[in-house]
Amino acid sequence: MSDAPDQPVTQASPAPRRSRQARVVWGERVVTVGGDAPVRVQSMTNTDTVDVIGTAIQVKELAIAGSEMVRITVNTPEAADAVPAIREQLDRMGIDVPLIGDFHYNGHRLLSEHPACAEALSKYRINPGNVGKGEKRDRQFGQMIEAACRWNKPVRIGVNWGSLDQELLAQMMDDNSRRAQPWDAKQVMYQALIQSALQSAQAAREMGMDPNQIIISCKVSGVQDLISVYQGLAERCDYPLHLGLTEAGMGTKGTVASATALSVLLQQGIGDTIRVSLTPQPGEARTQEVVIALEILQALGLRHFNPSVTACPGCGRTTSTTFQELAKEIDDFLRAQMPVWRGQYAGVENLKVAVMGCIVNGPGESKHADIGISLPGTGEAPAAPVFIDGEKALTLRGDNIAAEFHAIVENYIRQRFGHAA
Numbered sequence: 001m002s003d004a005p006d007q008p009v010t011q012a013s014p015a016p017r018r019s020r021q022a023r024v025v026w027g028e029r030v031v032t033v034g035g036d037a038p039v040r041v042q043s044m045t046n047t048d049t050v051d052v053i054g055t056a057i058q059v060k061e062l063a064i065a066g067s068e069m070v071r072i073t074v075n076t077p078e079a080a081d082a083v084p085a086i087r088e089q090l091d092r093m094g095i096d097v098p099l100i101g102d103f104h105y106n107g108h109r110l111l112s113e114h115p116a117c118a119e120a121l122s123k124y125r126i127n128p129g130n131v132g133k134g135e136k137r138d139r140q141f142g143q144m145i146e147a148a149c150r151w152n153k154p155v156r157i158g159v160n161w162g163s164l165d166q167e168l169l170a171q172m173m174d175d176n177s178r179r180a181q182p183w184d185a186k187q188v189m190y191q192a193l194i195q196s197a198l199q200s201a202q203a204a205r206e207m208g209m210d211p212n213q214i215i216i217s218c219k220v221s222g223v224q225d226l227i228s229v230y231q232g233l234a235e236r237c238d239y240p241l242h243l244g245l246t247e248a249g250m251g252t253k254g255t256v257a258s259a260t261a262l263s264v265l266l267q268q269g270i271g272d273t274i275r276v277s278l279t280p281q282p283g284e285a286r287t288q289e290v291v292i293a294l295e296i297l298q299a300l301g302l303r304h305f306n307p308s309v310t311a312c313p314g315c316g317r318t319t320s321t322t323f324q325e326l327a328k329e330i331d332d333f334l335r336a337q338m339p340v341w342r343g344q345y346a347g348v349e350n351l352k353v354a355v356m357g358c359i360v361n362g363p364g365e366s367k368h369a370d371i372g373i374s375l376p377g378t379g380e381a382p383a384a385p386v387f388i389d390g391e392k393a394l395t396l397r398g399d400n401i402a403a404e405f406h407a408i409v410e411n412y413i414r415q416r417f418g419h420a421a
């Protein structure tokens with residue numbers, strides 16, 4: 001035993017954020033980013049923007065999945081012309097999610113020459129590494145900021161490791177070589193990413209942009225690099241920060257890398273909006289990146305979107321897959337019902353359900369949940385006690401346990417949350 005004083009263990013929770021607050025607006029819909037706003041979830045389409053219907057449908061799917069802003073590529077005059085048509089289509093479908101235009105190389109021209117596009121977008125993403133070189137760079141960046149000021153739109157100054165301003169980096173490398181104790185090349189890179197973003201933000205402010213209309217991101221593809229850069233960024237500015245691990249990859253690798261990097265930063269109070277940049281596996285829905293982003297925020301206790309299902313992993317004490325099937329069925333059922341329940345049952349997203357595999361942890365974990373079931377493990381009596389609000393309420397037996405538990409959960413939701421609606 002250590003000599004630690006007899007004090008309660010401090011409960012971990014995300015540190016408070018201290019950023020300014022930007023507003024991303026479409027019609028009546030206002031998505032606040034930063035300040036005391038919840039950490040926002042955003043995503044990006046992978047359709048050809050010229051395909052108005054295909055893009056509008058994907059934006060709708062992403063919005064319904066929980067994306068609070070959706071970014072679309074605006075890379076050609078045809079794509080710029082498609083933007084107001086996509087917006088109109090979404091409005092007709094009753095989807096008011098703000099659209100963000102993603103610009104590279106020619107954003108200054110597209111925003112100036114396609115005013116309907118500039119107006120239909122709710123925010124512009126500007127990559128300072130891709131706005132031109134030399135003398136053209138400042139002029140073209142200025143044109144984009146002018147458009148943002150004219151249309152009263154916020155911007156995200158989004159620096160990316162893969163397209164960092166090479167002139168700035170070369171200059172900083174030169175300066176570094178003259179230091180008495182030169183920094184590590186990676187540290188110069190971190191500094192260059194941060195400076196590129198903050199110098200651009202400062203330039204935008206000098207052109208008249210309201211600092212509350214500026215959001216910053218500096219995306220890299222390594223977990224420790226992302227943590228380093230954002231910690232540095234958070235120390236140096238109070239702009240709202242958009243977090244995301246760029247090119248996170250596919251499947252489990254991309255999911256784990258994104259969740260790891262984002263969770264560390266969010267726990268430190270860094271990050272006001274997130275995107276999980278997942279490469280979809282063949283046949284996988286684009287909405288998967290939104291599902292993961294919501295799960296990250298919910299796991300950290302930053303936001304609640306869906307009821308949570310606690311399920312044990314199973315072990316040698318479970319010889320059948322019954323409890324796995326039941327856990328999945330309940331989870332699928334809760335998710336499928338949520339779009340309807342959200343409007344019907346206020347607070348239902350805070351529900352906790354436990355589906356456990358045997359008597360070892362089953363009753364205990366079930367008592368911690370609002371409603372829980374402890375299924376019989378190998379050799380246990382074929383009975384499944386159900387716990388409601390911490391008390392054993394009844395025991396299910398026979399072949400119909402899944403369906404009966406399903407009905408019990410539904411009934412519980414109706415009784416507990418029906419009155420609060």
Ligand code: SF4
Pocket residue numbers: 312313314315316317318356357358359360361362377
């Ligand atoms: S609750 Fe039982 S079945 Fe589930 S992991 Fe623990 S010991 Fe194994």
